[in-house]
Amino acid sequence: MIIFDIVTIFPHFFDSFLEESIIKRAQKQKLIRIRVFDLRQWAKDKHRVVDDKPFGGGRGMVLKLEPIYRAVSQLRKTKSDRIKTILFSPRGKKFSQKMAHRYSQLQRIVLICGRYEGVDERVARHLVDEQLSIGDYVLMGGEVPAMAVIEAVTRLKPGVLGHSELLGERMPGRKGGGALGFSEYPQYTRPETFSPRRGVKWSVPQILMRGHHQKISAWRQKHQKIIS
Numbered sequence: 317m318i319i320f321d322i323v324t325i326f327p328h329f330f331d332s333f334l335e336e337s338i339i340k341r342a343q344k345q346k347l348i349r350i351r352v353f354d355l356r357q358w359a360k361d362k363h364r365v366v367d368d369k370p371f372g373g374g375r376g377m378v379l380k381l382e383p384i385y386r387a388v389s390q391l392r393k394t395k396s397d398r399i400k401t402i403l404f405s406p407r408g409k410k411f412s413q414k415m416a417h418r419y420s421q422l423q424r425i426v427l428i429c430g431r432y433e434g435v436d437e438r439v440a441r442h443l444v445d446e447q448l449s450i451g452d453y454v455l456m457g458g459e460v461p462a463m464a465v466i467e468a469v470t471r472l473k474p475g476v477l478g479h480s481e482l483l484g485e486r487m488p489g490r491k492g493g494g495a496l497g498f499s500e501y502p503q504y505t506r507p508e509t510f511s512p513r514r515g516v517k518w519s520v521p522q523i524l525m526r527g528h529h530q531k532i533s534a535w536r537q538k539h540q541k542i543i544s
Contacts, residue, residue, distance in 0.1 A: 318422060318473065319349045320466050322459075323387050324429040325366060325379075327352045329459045339467070342476045350466065355379070358386035367432055376433030384428060384435070388443050391426050398423040401444045402465070404430055404458030408447030411461070413497045413543050415448075416468040427465065429458030497544035501536040 322330065330352050333339060342348045356364035360382070367377040388401055400422055409415075419425060428435070428444065440447055450461045470476055504520040511517050523535050 317346055317349060318420070318469070319351065319424040320462075320469075321391050321424065321426045322350065322352045322429065322462055323355050323384070323391075323426065324352065324457075324459055324462075325355050325431055326429075326457070326459060327354045330463070333463050338476060339470060342470055342473070345475065347473050347475050348466075348470050353387065353391075355383055355387060358383040358390070370433065374433065378433050379430060379435045379439075381436040381438050384439050385443060388426060388428075396423065399426070400424075400446065401426040401428065403428045403435060403440055403444040403447050404449070404461040405435070405440065405447045406449055406454050408449040410452075411448050411450050411465060411468070413468070416465070416472060419465070419469045420472040425465075425469070427458070427462045429462055431457040497542045499536075499540040499542055501540040 324330075330350075334343070334350055334352075339348075339350070343350060355366050359366050365380075366383045367379050370376075370378045392399060392401060398421070400419070402425060404427070428439070448461065448465070450464050455461065504524060508525065509517050509519045521535070523531055
């Protein structure tokens, strides 16, 4: 089992995510465990304040160091190479399929979701193992990236997908063994021909209709994109 600990100021953001589809089933089967924590529970003042104005001026608010320090200290009482703390940031490494494979071997991942204008820089420097980004754009917070990471990692855990061979056939190997990435190729289903309007036909490539597995495999290799 892998445990995902999410630290956020919007814990209800994840309600439907936890209760739908494969993520819900994986939790019931005890293949994963997802725990969502409100950062405000680690604030010490009566108003549970977790943000403040940035030194030097600037727009917006910044998440404070102290409550995040208390959160990480509590959630990472045990030191282990199989536990990682991740902060989502536009300045972080871009998340990849290779990272997803690496994370799938961990026991626990603590995911810190930033908000507003960012997080006190001392969190990145002293409290986390990695900073992650899911793309070259800025979101309103780390909650969507957290869900993306959880999905990408969860689907790699044995037993999560109903037919694991469907996952295996789309993971190209590399020298020395192990998965390099994920191959994505065009997929088609019924109907064989679709006519959105008179005189126009959108058809399935004939090679996929003839049942010649070697030729189909070669066609997929030709048209695949490796996502690493």
